[in-house]
Amino acid sequence: MNATTDLLRVDAVKKSYGPIQVLHGVSMSVARGEVFAIIGPNGAGKTTMFKVMTGEVASNGGTIHFDGRDVTRMPAYERVRQGFGRTFQVARVFRDFTVLDNVIVAVEARRRHTGEAVGSWRNCAPSADIRDEAMSLLADVKLDALADGAARFLSHGDKKRLEFVIALAGRPSILMLDEPTAGMSPSDRSDIAKLVSRTRKERGITVVMTEHDMDVVFGLADRIMVMNYGEVVSTGTVDEVRNDPKVREVYLGKEMVSA
Incomplete structure (x- = not known):
């Protein structure tokens, strides 16, 4: 090869x-x-x-x-x-998670694998830069306005876009x-x-x-x-x-x- x-x-x-x-x-x-x-x-x-x-x-x-x-x-x-x-x-997608949390999970998974910072384990909330990265990915496909809603309520097309963004979050x-x-x-x-x-x-x-x-x-x-x-x-x-x-x-x- x-x-x-x-x-x-x-x-x-x-x-x-x-x-x-x-x-x-x-x-x-x-x-x-x-x-x-x-x-x-x-x-x-x-x-x-x-x-x-x-x-x-x-x-x-x-x-x-x-x-x-x-x-x-x-x-x-x-x-x-x-x-x-x-x-x-x-x-x-994680239907009961918010749209934003779906992407945050993917970003955090990638960062943990690559050794990037994910914030203190004592803090239950994601770090600001992880949240910003996830929001940036959502904005790129015009889903940022729906970030706080549950993924289950997305249209079929928007669920497909969210899944696409989750895949991209792994770089x-x-x-x-x-x-x-x-x-x-x-x-x-x-x-x-x-x-x-x-x-x-x-x-x-x-x-x-x-x-x-x-x-x-x-x-x-x-x-x-x-x-x-x-x-x-x-x-x-x-x-x-x-x-x-x-x-x-x-x-x-x-x-x-x-x-």
Whole structure:
């Protein structure tokens, strides 16, 4: 692996659930700083691929390297400490915490791991600079006005934004976004796409995403991998994938290619 170019490399990864094989030796590589999208029909294995890459489930074969390290058997929390950030199809936030406290928890977790100051253990309240960092992150996605409200009362789109901010609070070098616009209105989908694009440019973060909205995929991705039945059908640039006859057959269709 060339640590100066590839940040993430997956080689011949397999995953089975009992007798059912979901991933059939999938390989891929993601360059530093790029947006890499994984697409395919329902049941293609995209979410399982995400779970294996992020350590949520263990693979049954193959290897995963991140930033030059073999992380194949590393649990999810250790991958987060190595530089992974993750969001989910259904946003996972602390529903009974305030919006601000959701982010404070993430900031404090990162600081404790890296040895940064978190304030006196005798003080139950977060330190001023931790609170300021959390508020700054919320302001960046226009959630600061909702900081003191419970996360359970956020709209679907705002929960997805909050989850995105929680991932960013860990200062990851790679963001793994599983269906970041799922269930959103057209305007919310556009806002999330702009947020991902801006975050990638401003922070230099590498992004790997699954997504069903092809307008979002084609607008964001540098490269795309198409999966079907747990195998790779095609990998390439947007134009290469759009014009691949195998991709048209299994997923995009003539209408999407000509759009």
